[in-house]
Amino acid sequence: MSSPPATTRWPIDDILARTDLAALLDEFAQPDQRARRWHCPLDDHDDNHASVTMHRDQRGHERWRCWSGDQGHRGDAVDLVQAVRGNTRAEAIEELATRAGLQPGRELPPIAPRKPTAPPAVALDERVVAYANICARLLWSPLGEPVREWLHNRGLGDEVLRANHVGADPGRDRLRRSRGIPYGAGPGATFPALDANSQIRYVQTRALEPRPGYGKYDNPSAALAPNPRLTWAVPPSITQPGQLLVCEGIPDALIAAQAGYRSVGLLGTNALDPTVAARIANLALRDHLDVTIITDNDDNGTGKHLGQQLAERLSDGGLVATILEPPKGHDLTSWANESGTWAAHLDRRGLDARLRGDPPTNTGGAALQAVGWAQ
Numbered sequence: 001m002s003s004p005p006a007t008t009r010w011p012i013d014d015i016l017a018r019t020d021l022a023a024l025l026d027e028f029a030q031p032d033q034r035a036r037r038w039h040c041p042l043d044d045h046d047d048n049h050a051s052v053t054m055h056r057d058q059r060g061h062e063r064w065r066c067w068s069g070d071q072g073h074r075g076d077a078v079d080l081v082q083a084v085r086g087n088t089r090a091e092a093i094e095e096l097a098t099r100a101g102l103q104p105g106r107e108l109p110p111i112a113p114r115k116p117t118a119p120p121a122v123a124l125d126e127r128v129v130a131y132a133n134i135c136a137r138l139l140w141s142p143l144g145e146p147v148r149e150w151l152h153n154r155g156l157g158d159e160v161l162r163a164n165h166v167g168a169d170p171g172r173d174r175l176r177r178s179r180g181i182p183y184g185a186g187p188g189a190t191f192p193a194l195d196a197n198s199q200i201r202y203v204q205t206r207a208l209e210p211r212p213g214y215g216k217y218d219n220p221s222a223a224l225a226p227n228p229r230l231t232w233a234v235p236p237s238i239t240q241p242g243q244l245l246v247c248e249g250i251p252d253a254l255i256a257a258q259a260g261y262r263s264v265g266l267l268g269t270n271a272l273d274p275t276v277a278a279r280i281a282n283l284a285l286r287d288h289l290d291v292t293i294i295t296d297n298d299d300n301g302t303g304k305h306l307g308q309q310l311a312e313r314l315s316d317g318g319l320v321a322t323i324l325e326p327p328k329g330h331d332l333t334s335w336a337n338e339s340g341t342w343a344a345h346l347d348r349r350g351l352d353a354r355l356r357g358d359p360p361t362n363t364g365g366a367a368l369q370a371v372g373w374a375q
């Protein structure tokens with residue numbers, strides 16, 4: 001006669017709902033609070049990158065994941081206890097039940113409110129979207145002509161401009177606006193940042209003639225729109241389906257999109273919040289894309305540093321990315337305008353890999369949960 005299987009006295013959903021995974025990770029793993037990450041708590045992983053992030057799955061359960069790529073370094077709170085203690089599932093559940101104050105025969109204690117796992121979300125103000133949409137219409141009006149010409153001179157054609165809702169801000173004396181919308185001292189090109197569903201989430205206004213002492217770009221105030229850190233550019237038609245190019249800034253991402261590539265634009269060189277690599281990895285692994293990072297080849301090395309940092313974070317997530325450098329002093333826009341054959345460098349690389357017989361990259365991963373709180 002065999003012994004009955006170990007059973008638990010409480011529904012697993014109750015245990016998980018009463019467990020604060022972030023607090024548990026704080027206890028079991030070394031936190032890197034600044035970035036809301038943890039160093040991997042598992043003994044066999046000497047993790048100096050703080051590779052563990054948290055997210056909520058579709059059922060609302062909190063989960064953790066170590067981006068080392070080890071399939072065992074992830075799961076819910078029960079998996080975490082098991083992994084750290086090396087005990088059985090029943091024992092891990094028992095420990096969590098005890099921690100949550102669950103006792104046989106007693107009424108269940110209330111579920112405690114938990115600390116938010118993300119900064120309080122700022123809702124996108126509809127005035128920001130309205131501004132981007134109005135400017136997108138104005139681009140094709142007589143008022144938008146100087147901006148259209150400026151965009152064309154930068155190598156951007158009408159198709160890609162329309163597909164990405166690029167617009168013309170004629171300036172504040174021609175277009176009234178509320179506080180917090182880009183100021184508009186003079187005419188500027190508006191570049192919306194789009195989410196993965198091509199919805200406008202943000203907008204950056206590039207002054208045609210930047211005022212001395214101000215940056216080239218003006219953004220909405222943080223109170224009106226959270227900076228999404230990246231944009232998913234819309235190619236007018238995808239002619240390079242297996243590839244994803246990661247570019248610095250929205251205009252460069254549009255150049256890549258125009259050439260038929262799926263592309264991501266990073267918004268600013270400080271764009272690497274913890275969700276950026278996760279969001280890119282997520283999509284690339286899901287759709288089996290080869291990822292190439294094309295950052296500015298500027299004199300001070302900012303672009304190079306950004307590219308290397310991103311490649312490293314993606315590789316923590318099990319994603320292979322290649323860096324392609326424009327010639328010295330160029331970004332993708334100026335490179336593309338100087339040489340119509342820039343994309344041949346990408347094709348060449350793929351061809352070299354096939355000639356060497358390399359296996360295709362980024363085909364092994366299952367779809368990942370994005371850790372992001374932004375879209």
Ligand SMILES: [Zn+2]
Binds near residue numbers: 067
């Ligand atoms: Zn790990």
